[in-house]
Amino acid sequence: MIKSYPIKELLSNVPILHEVVVNGWVKTFRSNRFIALNDGSTINNIQCVVDFEQFDEELLKQIATGAALKISGTLVESQGKGQNVEIQVKDIFVHGSADPETYPIQPKKHSLEFLREKAHLRVRTNTFAAVMRVRSALSFAVHQYFRDNGFYYVHTPIITGSDAEGAGEMFRVSTLDPKNPPVTEEGNVDYKEDFFGKETNLTVSGQLEAETYAMGLGKVYTFGPTFRAENSNTSRHLAEFWMIEPEVAFNDLDANMDLAEDFIKNVINYILDNCKEDLEFLEKRLLDEEKSKPQIERSEMALLEKLRFVSENNFKRVSYTEAIDILRNCKPNKKKKFKYSIDEWGADLQSEHERFLVEKHFKCPVILFDYPAKIKAFYMRLNEDGNTVRAMDILFPGIGEIVGGSQREERLDVLKEKIETLGIDEKELWWYLDLRKFGTAVHSGFGLGFERLVLFATGMGNIRDVIPFPRTPQNAEF
Amino acid sequence: MIKSYPIKELLSNVPILHEVVVNGWVKTFRSNRFIALNDGSTINNIQCVVDFEQFDEELLKQIATGAALKISGTLVESQGKGQNVEIQVKDIFVHGSADPETYPIQPKKHSLEFLREKAHLRVRTNTFAAVMRVRSALSFAVHQYFRDNGFYYVHTPIITGSDAEGAGEMFRVSTLDPKNPPVTEEGNVDYKEDFFGKETNLTVSGQLEAETYAMGLGKVYTFGPTFRAENSNTSRHLAEFWMIEPEVAFNDLDANMDLAEDFIKNVINYILDNCKEDLEFLEKRLLDEEKSKPQIERSEMALLEKLRFVSENNFKRVSYTEAIDILRNCKPNKKKKFKYSIDEWGADLQSEHERFLVEKHFKCPVILFDYPAKIKAFYMRLNEDGNTVRAMDILFPGIGEIVGGSQREERLDVLKEKIETLGIDEKELWWYLDLRKFGTAVHSGFGLGFERLVLFATGMGNIRDVIPFPRTPQNAEF
Numbered sequence: 001m002i003k004s005y006p007i008k009e010l011l012s013n014v015p016i017l018h019e020v021v022v023n024g025w026v027k028t029f030r031s032n033r034f035i036a037l038n039d040g041s042t043i044n045n046i047q048c049v050v051d052f053e054q055f056d057e058e059l060l061k062q063i064a065t066g067a068a069l070k071i072s073g074t075l076v077e078s079q080g081k082g083q084n085v086e087i088q089v090k091d092i093f094v095h096g097s098a099d100p101e102t103y104p105i106q107p108k109k110h111s112l113e114f115l116r117e118k119a120h121l122r123v124r125t126n127t128f129a130a131v132m133r134v135r136s137a138l139s140f141a142v143h144q145y146f147r148d149n150g151f152y153y154v155h156t157p158i159i160t161g162s163d164a165e166g167a168g169e170m171f172r173v174s175t176l177d178p179k180n181p182p183v184t185e186e187g188n189v190d191y192k193e194d195f196f197g198k199e200t201n202l203t204v205s206g207q208l209e210a211e212t213y214a215m216g217l218g219k220v221y222t223f224g225p226t227f228r229a230e231n232s233n234t235s236r237h238l239a240e241f242w243m244i245e246p247e248v249a250f251n252d253l254d255a256n257m258d259l260a261e262d263f264i265k266n267v268i269n270y271i272l273d274n275c276k277e278d279l280e281f282l283e284k285r286l287l288d289e290e291k292s293k294p295q296i297e298r299s300e301m302a303l304l305e306k307l308r309f310v311s312e313n314n315f316k317r318v319s320y321t322e323a324i325d326i327l328r329n330c331k332p333n334k335k336k337k338f339k340y341s342i343d344e345w346g347a348d349l350q351s352e353h354e355r356f357l358v359e360k361h362f363k364c365p366v367i368l369f370d371y372p373a374k375i376k377a378f379y380m381r382l383n384e385d386g387n388t389v390r391a392m393d394i395l396f397p398g399i400g401e402i403v404g405g406s407q408r409e410e411r412l413d414v415l416k417e418k419i420e421t422l423g424i425d426e427k428e429l430w431w432y433l434d435l436r437k438f439g440t441a442v443h444s445g446f447g448l449g450f451e452r453l454v455l456f457a458t459g460m461g462n463i464r465d466v467i468p469f470p471r472t473p474q475n476a477e478f
Numbered sequence: 479m480i481k482s483y484p485i486k487e488l489l490s491n492v493p494i495l496h497e498v499v500v501n502g503w504v505k506t507f508r509s510n511r512f513i514a515l516n517d518g519s520t521i522n523n524i525q526c527v528v529d530f531e532q533f534d535e536e537l538l539k540q541i542a543t544g545a546a547l548k549i550s551g552t553l554v555e556s557q558g559k560g561q562n563v564e565i566q567v568k569d570i571f572v573h574g575s576a577d578p579e580t581y582p583i584q585p586k587k588h589s590l591e592f593l594r595e596k597a598h599l600r601v602r603t604n605t606f607a608a609v610m611r612v613r614s615a616l617s618f619a620v621h622q623y624f625r626d627n628g629f630y631y632v633h634t635p636i637i638t639g640s641d642a643e644g645a646g647e648m649f650r651v652s653t654l655d656p657k658n659p660p661v662t663e664e665g666n667v668d669y670k671e672d673f674f675g676k677e678t679n680l681t682v683s684g685q686l687e688a689e690t691y692a693m694g695l696g697k698v699y700t701f702g703p704t705f706r707a708e709n710s711n712t713s714r715h716l717a718e719f720w721m722i723e724p725e726v727a728f729n730d731l732d733a734n735m736d737l738a739e740d741f742i743k744n745v746i747n748y749i750l751d752n753c754k755e756d757l758e759f760l761e762k763r764l765l766d767e768e769k770s771k772p773q774i775e776r777s778e779m780a781l782l783e784k785l786r787f788v789s790e791n792n793f794k795r796v797s798y799t800e801a802i803d804i805l806r807n808c809k810p811n812k813k814k815k816f817k818y819s820i821d822e823w824g825a826d827l828q829s830e831h832e833r834f835l836v837e838k839h840f841k842c843p844v845i846l847f848d849y850p851a852k853i854k855a856f857y858m859r860l861n862e863d864g865n866t867v868r869a870m871d872i873l874f875p876g877i878g879e880i881v882g883g884s885q886r887e888e889r890l891d892v893l894k895e896k897i898e899t900l901g902i903d904e905k906e907l908w909w910y911l912d913l914r915k916f917g918t919a920v921h922s923g924f925g926l927g928f929e930r931l932v933l934f935a936t937g938m939g940n941i942r943d944v945i946p947f948p949r950t951p952q953n954a955e956f
Binding site for chain 2: 008023024039067068070095099103105121124132135136144150152154158159161162171173175176178195197200212213216218231242410431432435436438440441467469471474475478
């Protein structure tokens with residue numbers, strides 16, 4: 001039996017004059033002679049040259065864009081431009097055809113909006129195949145980075161009975177009869193009757209559970225789905241997205257910033273080394289797309305240049321207080337160009353402010369740290385000043401916040417006071433407080449929204465286009 | 479500043495006479511002199527030798543099991559047995575103590591049931607730390623295997639609007655008011671008002687979505703959480719578990735079986751190569767545990783021997799029909815020892831039958847294939863006999879079913895007929911049917927329950943003990 005090869009291997013690892021078998025889908029079929037075949041292993045097609053006089057006309061008719069074929073033939077040096085090798089076809093088996101009248105993915109430009117409606121087929125386009133291969137490579141880079149640096153992967157729970165995470169609105173998970181749920185004497189839904197014997201939701205973050213593991217295994221990370229039931233229809237929000245959350249015992253905020261920066265550079269370098277062809281394709285796609293935009297809206301750097309810039313330059317570290325000074329005195333603020341003007345210390349930064357700092361002022365990734373305690377989560381470590389906490393956000397050009405992290409409050413008394421002030425029931429967090437009772441220590445971590453990283457790495461403009469089947473308000477098709 | 483080292487590095491990579499700093503938790507403190515310190519990086523502790531006359535008594539009192547310490551000192555060759563190096567302590571900083579009166583994880587034997595109630599602290603025991611490090615290594619091995627073999631990782635959706643997967647009972651996901659949900663004119667819950675504008679559930683499998691990606695990228699896999707709302711309180715079932723689902727275009731069932739077997743052997747070899755000390759510890763734990771059992775209930779092989787046996791021997795491939803013959807004529811069946819006796823072809827195999835085949839008859843992992851169509855899912859490819867489908871299950875000793883897979887029905891007409899017979903609404907599966915309309919081809923895949931693999935690899939007896947925070951009926955604490 002003749003071995004069947006992935007096209008990626010045939011194109012790069014050239015056993016010329018070998019008999020080969022290859023399976024794939026037709027990208028185009030020109031002049032009844034040249035089949036461009038792709039199997040998803042690479043952005044590049046292999047050219048299969050057909051002597052049409054040797055094949056039945058009925059068979060040739062089935063070779064349309066999208067058809068699945070098995071081709072046998074001889075791998076030879078290519079006569080044409082654009083490829084080193086091609087296949088002289090001896091035999092063709094049609095696994096399945098694709099009627100040009102009804103198959104939606106034709107060899108022409110489709111809008112990204114159109115393709116979102118065809119999320120089950122869009123990975124058959126060059127753009128989505130490239131995006132999803134880069135996404136896969138980034139995922140692997142994440143696991144490899146942490147493995148190489150002594151971290152352990154922790155699967156924190158998706159269904160959570162804890163409602164004190166406070167990171168956003170939650171989805172309820174239940175098996176109760178939705179029409180006639182059991183009710184208590186007080187007339188409330190009786191969750192004691194539910195599957196888990198209590199009210200449960202989809203997790204908004206694995207951080208609190210990851211902390212319990214960091215305090216035993218030292219260095220851990222999560223990489224799993226997280227959920228926000230927020231009615232945000234923007235190009236940067238999903239109701240279901242994947243998050244990476246490392247948590248490290250004995251790391252302070254400086255070590256946490258070092259980790260985040262090193263991590264991001266490392267995974268970017270991984271795709272620069274391993275996804276060259278897909279990134280070049282996506283760079284060209286972005287250039288084409290931006291041609292129709294006015295000069296001022298176009299990216300300053302091409303995709304690969306931007307990725308190299310991030311991997312080679314230090315992120316700028318700026319305290320919240322410094323940032324407020326810059327923003328208060330900047331032109332857009334003085335000229336009232338911001339929707340939310342920055343008047344005083346304590347203001348929460350909006351996307352417009354973050355973008356100004358990153359894209360106009362510093363022109364590089366920025367790490368903001370030491371935020372006002374009032375605008376940050378309860379578990380962040382209070383500084384000696386009593387007003388700020390050891391929080392940090394990493395802001396990226398074109399993306400905004402890509403990382404949010406902090407040193408965690410490890411002092412039992414301070415944490416309890418904070419919880420009480422916020423009116424959170426201590427009993428809800430008994431296990432989280434236990435970490436401060438038994439062998440507590442300085443520790444830190446951060447969360448990185450994986451889809452935002454993929455957005456940045458691929459140059460795509462809408463977060464719905466970097467995850468296979470996006471979940472957004474009013475949309476859970478497939 | 480003196481560099482702080484992971485204990486794993488100190489123990490293996492010996493810079494004798496260096497000044498070192500190390501952070502970790504006290505395992506034991508003997509004779510006011512010997513601190514066994516562990517930081518989670520390894521099962522082994524580093525011995526820190528204290529000259530108690532040089533330290534304050536109050537400080538020494540805080541050094542109890544579970545306390546977090548930072549120790550500075552000189553790394554020297556050890557005088558005692560059991561370790562090559564030890565630290566002569568110069569300075570001790572107590573990050574946080576642990577009151578022996580209240581800290582539950584004391585240096586004595588705790589039952590696994592007791593530790594399940596302390597899931598936030600149990601990773602501080604040797605057993606759970608070892609299990610979770612092996613779990614992490616297995617996860618990495620999964621990603622590495624697929625990367626090395628040209629697969630792309632696909633994040634299939636967790637919240638699904640598709641209810642045709644049919645793999646089991648589902649959890650409903652909703653943001654509607656649980657007490658007073660909006661109702662339609664017919665008096666049903668009006669899911670048009672829900673977050674996604676339709677009824678949604680937690681996924682029971684990413685397979686159908688993975689198929690859409692295999693038909694574009696060729697070789698893909700998922701590795702994510704899946705959910706079953708089944709009221710099964712057994713040692714092998716979880717309501718939330720992680721599943722690995724590869725899906726490969728152009729693979730038939732034989733290639734699918736080859737892939738599954740190669741995959742399992744590869745990830746087992748990875749932990750044999752990379753988790754030797756943890757596996758040796760777990761092997762000893764299992765031997766100790768089994769000492770209290772009668773001879774007949776003990777494992778025939780020790781843990782490492784069992785893992786090597788699986789990685790080195792071929793899995794036995796047996797058709798369902800052959801298996802039924804064996805079962806029909808076996809002693810337990812004739813002597814009515816089975817709860818469900820096997821009388822005729824077509825019977826669904828129960829756990830007792832699978833265990834007989836694997837543990838008594840073949841004494842090795844078994845792949846059963848070509849099952850009766852009636853007892854398998856709608857998407858499995860019908861054989862020419864019209865009665866059986868190209869399904870396969872892999873059965874492991876002590877675990878039972880660890881893999882379930884099949885070649886998928888790629889013929890549109892056959893699939894449609896099957897769907898109709900089962901009364902599934904075709905409209906629910908429009909996108910799945912599209913794969914058979916456009917460029918259809920032979921393809922196959924399988925699902926592997928990750929926790930069952932971890933159970934097998936660690937020798938643990940209850941699936942609740944191989945996932946950080948188990949979700950089971952009446953239990954969603956943490």
